[in-house]
Amino acid sequence: MPTLASRVVLALVLTFLIGPFVIIILAGLSAGNSLAFPPDGLSLKWYLKVFTVESFQASFALSMFLAVFGTLAALALGVPAAYALNRYDLPGAETVRIIVAAPIIVPGIIVGLALLRYLVVPTGVGVTLALFLAHTALVLPYAVRVVSSSLHNLRADMEEAAVLLGCTRLQAFFKVVLPNIRAGVLAAFILGFVTSFNQVPVSLFLSGPGVRTLPIDMLAYMEITYDPSVAALSALLAFLSVAIVFAAEKFLGFSRYV
Amino acid sequence: MFENRTTGFALALPAAIFTAALFMVPVGILLSEAFRADGQWSLSGYVEFFSEPLNRTVFWRTLKLGVLVAATSAVIGYGAAFAITNLDGRRRGQVFGLVVLPLMISPVARTYAWIVILGRTGIVNDAIVGLGLSETPVRLLFTETAVFLGLLQLFLPLMIISLVSAMENMPRDAIPAARVLGANWLQVFTRVILPLTREGLVMGGTLVFTGSLTAYITPAILGGSKVLMLETLLYQRVNVANDFVSASVIAMILIVMSFSANLLLKRIATARR
Amino acid sequence: MMRYLPVLTAALGLAAGAAQAAENTLTISVYSFAQDAFKEAVYDPFEEICGCELVVETGNSVERMAKIEAYAADPVVDMAVMSAHDALALARKELLAPIDTSKLSSFDQLYPAAQDPLGGNLGVGYTFYATSIVYRSDLVEVNSWADLLSDEVKGRVALPAISTTQAPLVLMMLGQALGQDDILQTIDTVGENADDIVTFYERSSQLAQLMQQEEVIAAPIGRFAWSRFRGTDLPFEWAEPAEGQTGGMNVMVMTRGNGNEDLALQFMDYWLSTEVQTRLAELGIDSPANAAVEVSAEAAENLTYGAELINSLTIMDPAVILDQREAWIDRWNKTVIQ
Numbered sequence: 090m091p092t093l094a095s096r097v098v099l100a101l102v103l104t105f106l107i108g109p110f111v112i113i114i115l116a117g118l119s120a121g122n123s124l125a126f127p128p129d130g131l132s133l134k135w136y137l138k139v140f141t142v143e144s145f146q147a148s149f150a151l152s153m154f155l156a157v158f159g160t161l162a163a164l165a166l167g168v169p170a171a172y173a174l175n176r177y178d179l180p181g182a183e184t185v186r187i188i189v190a191a192p193i194i195v196p197g198i199i200v201g202l203a204l205l206r207y208l209v210v211p212t213g214v215g216v217t218l219a220l221f222l223a224h225t226a227l228v229l230p231y232a233v234r235v236v237s238s239s240l241h242n243l244r245a246d247m248e249e250a251a252v253l254l255g256c257t258r259l260q261a262f263f264k265v266v267l268p269n270i271r272a273g274v275l276a277a278f279i280l281g282f283v284t285s286f287n288q289v290p291v292s293l294f295l296s297g298p299g300v301r302t303l304p305i306d307m308l309a310y311m312e313i314t315y316d317p318s319v320a321a322l323s324a325l326l327a328f329l330s331v332a333i334v335f336a337a338e339k340f341l342g343f344s345r346y347v
Numbered sequence: 348m349f350e351n352r353t354t355g356f357a358l359a360l361p362a363a364i365f366t367a368a369l370f371m372v373p374v375g376i377l378l379s380e381a382f383r384a385d386g387q388w389s390l391s392g393y394v395e396f397f398s399e400p401l402n403r404t405v406f407w408r409t410l411k412l413g414v415l416v417a418a419t420s421a422v423i424g425y426g427a428a429f430a431i432t433n434l435d436g437r438r439r440g441q442v443f444g445l446v447v448l449p450l451m452i453s454p455v456a457r458t459y460a461w462i463v464i465l466g467r468t469g470i471v472n473d474a475i476v477g478l479g480l481s482e483t484p485v486r487l488l489f490t491e492t493a494v495f496l497g498l499l500q501l502f503l504p505l506m507i508i509s510l511v512s513a514m515e516n517m518p519r520d521a522i523p524a525a526r527v528l529g530a531n532w533l534q535v536f537t538r539v540i541l542p543l544t545r546e547g548l549v550m551g552g553t554l555v556f557t558g559s560l561t562a563y564i565t566p567a568i569l570g571g572s573k574v575l576m577l578e579t580l581l582y583q584r585v586n587v588a589n590d591f592v593s594a595s596v597i598a599m600i601l602i603v604m605s606f607s608a609n610l611l612l613k614r615i616a617t618a619r620r
Numbered sequence: 621m622m623r624y625l626p627v628l629t630a631a632l633g634l635a636a637g638a639a640q641a642a643e644n645t646l647t648i649s650v651y652s653f654a655q656d657a658f659k660e661a662v663y664d665p666f667e668e669i670c671g672c673e674l675v676v677e678t679g680n681s682v683e684r685m686a687k688i689e690a691y692a693a694d695p696v697v698d699m700a701v702m703s704a705h706d707a708l709a710l711a712r713k714e715l716l717a718p719i720d721t722s723k724l725s726s727f728d729q730l731y732p733a734a735q736d737p738l739g740g741n742l743g744v745g746y747t748f749y750a751t752s753i754v755y756r757s758d759l760v761e762v763n764s765w766a767d768l769l770s771d772e773v774k775g776r777v778a779l780p781a782i783s784t785t786q787a788p789l790v791l792m793m794l795g796q797a798l799g800q801d802d803i804l805q806t807i808d809t810v811g812e813n814a815d816d817i818v819t820f821y822e823r824s825s826q827l828a829q830l831m832q833q834e835e836v837i838a839a840p841i842g843r844f845a846w847s848r849f850r851g852t853d854l855p856f857e858w859a860e861p862a863e864g865q866t867g868g869m870n871v872m873v874m875t876r877g878n879g880n881e882d883l884a885l886q887f888m889d890y891w892l893s894t895e896v897q898t899r900l901a902e903l904g905i906d907s908p909a910n911a912a913v914e915v916s917a918e919a920a921e922n923l924t925y926g927a928e929l930i931n932s933l934t935i936m937d938p939a940v941i942l943d944q945r946e947a948w949i950d951r952w953n954k955t956v957i958q
Contacts, residue, residue: 095430099442102427102507105500106449109460113452116463122852123832126463126470144655170362177355185363192370193554194605196561196578198585199377199598200370202686207373210690226370229362235512238546242516258354276512283450290563290578294683301678307455309652309678311825323456330451331444401953462826466833486775488835489819568826571819572781572957583783589686 110327117321124317135321145322148306151217152286155302159224160232160281166225167232168274172262174233175240176248186233193230197290200227205294216300223291228281235280239273240266283330378602381595392596402580409560409577410604412491416498417556417608420506424551425540428510446507454501458568461497462488465569489571497565502558506551513547514540545616552612557605577601645673646883649688649700651870652678653844654905661899666890672883681706681785688715688875695875699884701746703785704737705938705945707871711742712942717876718742723885726892726910731930734869734909737938743871746892747906750867750924750933751789754849755838756831757857762838764862765790765797769809774816778827778839781820782807782952788941789866790840791948793934796863803944804951811955820957824848831856843867847904847922867924867933869909901925 112126117136121129139145170189174182192200200223209219243266251261267274292302301309303326311319384391396402431442449457465471465487472484487493517540525539541548566576575583581597584590650658655678663674677684681702688697692715702710710716718741721727727735727744734745755762760772768777768790780786788803795806810817818836821827824845830836832854841849849856872891874884890896897910904922908915911927924930 092433095426095433098423098426099430102423102503103442103445106504107445109457109464109500110449110452112460112463113456116460124459124463124829125832142656166362166365169358173355173358177352177359179352179355179359182359185359188363188366188371190609191366191374194557194561194602194609195370195374196581196598196601197563198578198582199594200374202585202591202594203373203377205687206690207376208369222369226366229366233362234550238509238512238550239516241546273512276508279447280450280508287450287453289454290561293679294686296677296679304453304455307453311455311459320456320459323453327448327452331448335444399953401958404958462829463833466830467835468833486818488830567822571821572783573814573819575957585682585686589682589689 110324113320113327114324117317117324119317122316124320128317135317136325138316138318139322139325142310142318144301144306144310145303148301148303151220151300152303155220155224156282156286159221159285160228160278162221162225163228163232163281164236164274164278167229167277168236171233171236171240172266175237176245189233190230192226197288198293201291201294204291209295216295220292220295220300220302223295224285224288227288227291228285231280231284232277235277236270236273239270243269279333282333286326377591378595378599380592381599384592392592393599396593396596396600401575405575405577405580406600408491408574412495412498412576413556413559413604413608415495416502416559417506417552419499420503420555421548421552423503424506424510425536427507428514429540431507431511432514443511446504446511449500450504454562454564457501458497458565461493461500461569465493465496488569489573491570491574493569494566494574494576497569498559498562501562501565502555505554505558509547509551509554510544511547513544513550517543549609549612549616553605553609556608560601560604644671644883645675646670646699646880646887647675647677647697648887649677649679649684649697649702651681651701654903657903657905658900661903661905662891662896666887669890670883670886674887685710689713692876695878697875698878698880699872699874699887701870701872703938704743704745704869704871705785705941707743707873708738708938708942710873711738711740715876716742717874717878717881719744719872719874719888720881720885724889724892726889726894726897726912729894729910729912730892731909731911731927733930733935734871737869737871743873744888744892745869745871745909746897747870747900747909748867748924748930748933749869749907750843750865750929751786751840752843752861752865753838753840753859754831754846755857755859756834756855758855759834759837762857762859762861765793767859767861768794768838768840769813769816773838776818776835776837777816778818778821778830778836779810780840781822782949782956784822785868786824786840786842788945788948789868789936792936793861793863793866796934797861803948807948807951808955811952811958814956828852843907843922843924850922864932864934865929867930867935869935 115128116124116126118131118133119125119128119135120132170185173179174186179185204219204223208214209216248261248265251265252258256264287304288302289304289308292305296302296305307319307322381392382388382390427446431439431446434442463469467484471487475481475485521539521543522535525535530538561578563578563582566574566579567582570576570579577597577600581594584593584597655676663676667674677697684700684702685706688695688700688710691697707716721741721744724744730745731748737743737745753762753765753768767773768779780790791803791806795801795803798806798809800806800809818830821839824841825848827836827839827841828848831839831849832852846858872888874881878884892910894910894912897908898913898915900906901908901913901915901923902919904919907924915923915925920926
């Protein structure tokens with residue numbers, strides 16, 4: 090494909106994907122009282138206001154906790170599963186695959202409602218724990234799929250060679266396989282983090298007294314106060330995420346692997 | 348393939364048991380309500396659902412938008428993924444970061460951005476009127492077009508990511524080799540790129556299609572009750588009527604649609620082998 | 621990571637247990653609206669007085685109702701506020717306990733309509749709201765509910781979705797203006813005009829945005845949302861239609877068997893007191909149900925205030941809403957959004 094054409098394609102795609110983001114940043118800078126583009130004068134007041142809304146602080150902490158630890162838990166379960174599904178000839182492998190993939194296709198509202206009615210209420214587990222379990226289950230399919238995809242393209246005979254050279258299976262995994270699927274694992278982490286962090290429908294029913302995830306809190310805030318502070322908050326969150334991706338890039342050499 | 352099945356199971360089963368116990372059981376109980384009527388097993392929930400003309404309209408609209416969004420994102424996704432993989436390392440990381448970026452932004456805020464963009468006084472209408480395509484602003488909000496654009500923007504990055512990682516894993520010389528052997532770009536695409544990236548296409552397609560089916564915020568805000576989709580209809584049933592049977596029926600339909608799409612895509616992908 | 625998982629799970633369990641173990645707490649379920657202001661005006665001072673901890677649960681009314689229903693056997697929520705017909709729905713499912721109104725010192729000062737709106741003392745009204753039409757006076761004029769379907773606002777009017785609390789009220793008034801006495805008939809009329817209606821909204825906050833960008837120039841709203849429109853520089857006007865304004869009431873209820881009745885009553889008493897009702901009114905948050913409340917003219921502008929106005933409102937019987945809603949939704953789905 091000629092270079093010019095690819096440049097045009099990329100420019101158009103990026104405009105479509107990033108344009109609304111730019112508009113959100115600018116709308117958050119508005120000096121007026123409503124979400125508008127072009128903004129109604131410039132001011133930082135909405136960006137500053139974000140930090141004064143108390144409930145945002147608690148819900149941000151909860152969402153961050155769920156996204157990081159839910160995803161790590163999902164990887165802890167998902168990487169071994171993906172490895173087993175790719176490297177072992179298991180009877181019923183397809184069943185395992187379908188079970189693990191199930192959360193992705195069940196509408197979130199039903200998940201939230203089901204967990205509230207048949208897990209939280211009868212067993213009395215805390216809402217926070219239910220949220221943690223739900224988010225782990227939701228992220229698990231991404232972890233398994235993305236890591237599987239990486240493993241699929243990594244030839245098994247490299248590990249065989251390592252084993253022949255005296256490694257145990259476990260050593261071979263950590264010395265040969267893991268470094269080669271690092272990008273996949275990282276991609277799975279980022280995908281999982283984002284999925285969890287922005288998840289709305291599941292968390293809708295799984296919010297207890299004083300326990301609410303950030304997006305639910307934003308929706309609730311927006312239902313009442315239609316000012317640009319939600320735009321400002323979104324922009325700040327996006328900047329935070331960009332910082333994470335950049336850090337991943339810098340310390341792990343993300344782009345060399347993706 | 349390794350022989351030791353015990354190890355294999357020990358690695359695979361924790362994930363499966365976790366999901367089965369904490370996810371499938373509660374959801375399964377809830378879904379079973381969709382097969383019950385008057386204390387007996389019954390399919391009457393489904394018969395009733397499809398006998399409503401509104402529900403049929405919503406069903407077809409959801410399927411149509413899901414397919415359109417998935418197909419459009421595949422077409423755009425291949426172009427973008429190919430362009431990205433051809434960039435040099437540094438640039439590639441930057442562009443990839445920009446593609447991932449929208450995923451970081453709360454769908455709530457991204458959807459609201461479209462209200463500003465597509466509104467009567469928004470930039471799209473300014474352009475339409477400015478270019479003389481229409482004398483008065485066109486009503487774009489609360490139409491299928493708005494929902495389509497919102498969903499496409501929401502899920503296109505997932506397709507691009509899937510395709511990029513698939514293309515990354517293609518042997519580097521496959522395309523030049525095919526070109527040297529005289530294949531044109533169409534042949535390169537159908538005979539080399541497509542077969543070698545089908546995993547990514549299946550994954551991306553499934554993610555985009557199921558994402559579109561189960562998205563709530565985008566159809567709710569950009570479509571409203573004039574452009575209902577199955578997910579917003581489901582929410583309405585729970586929200587307005589506390590009608591968990593209809594909600595379970597719709598959930599079941601969504602699940603069947605997603606499963607079928609997944610199987611169908613896999614079938615198509617393997618058929619090309 | 622595997623190694624840390626049990627530790628993590630245990631930590632989570634501990635945190636959850638600790639939160640539930642606290643003695644002398646009152647859990648209330650309220651609309652998510654203006655929580656920062658409520659905290660300052662009601663919750664914090666009450667915690668001082670009772671020496672207890674207040675746990676506040678928010679969300680939309682159906683979520684909150686679903687939760688109260690799910691926890692029926694062992695209520696988590698002790699006291700809740702919601703629309704009169706939602707409360708009646710809970711009452712019919714026997715999820716509510718009667719309120720001992722002799723413990724409410726301001727009870728006699730409440731407007732008569734607020735004293736026992738559900739029957740059996742199952743709820744007490746704590747705020748009223750009027751519902752009318754807000755419009756852009758620079759672009760159109762509205763004098764009647766029938767103007768919602770006029771040529772002037774064609775293609776630029778929004779109506780509340782049938783699922784909202786406002787929809788039945790608006791349909792009732794629109795029907796009155798059109799000389800129809802059955803809401804089903806009015807729904808059919810709306811259906812014939814569906815193409816000329818921009819959207820059927822679920823949240824009035826979204827409407828403020830749509831009206832600023834001139835997507836919509838007239839729409840019915842509750843008075844509680846009015847300050848959002850008044851706060852902008854654009855010429856918004858509150859219509860006083862020939863057929864009058866409609867409106868409704870929100871009520872406070874007590875869940876059945878919550879084991880925390882005394883504290884819940886103490887809290888209700890506090891909220892209904894002239895002191896707190898005045899404070900909420902002056903902040904423009906909730907219009908008073910306590911007739912002894914007096915507010916400044918400036919604050920009154922945002923409220924549904926004064927015996928004359930409140931007695932003039934055409935309020936719909938919550939039982940009618942509850943009994944008919946399914947039929948209205950059915951007809952709406954067939955004729956309006958088909």
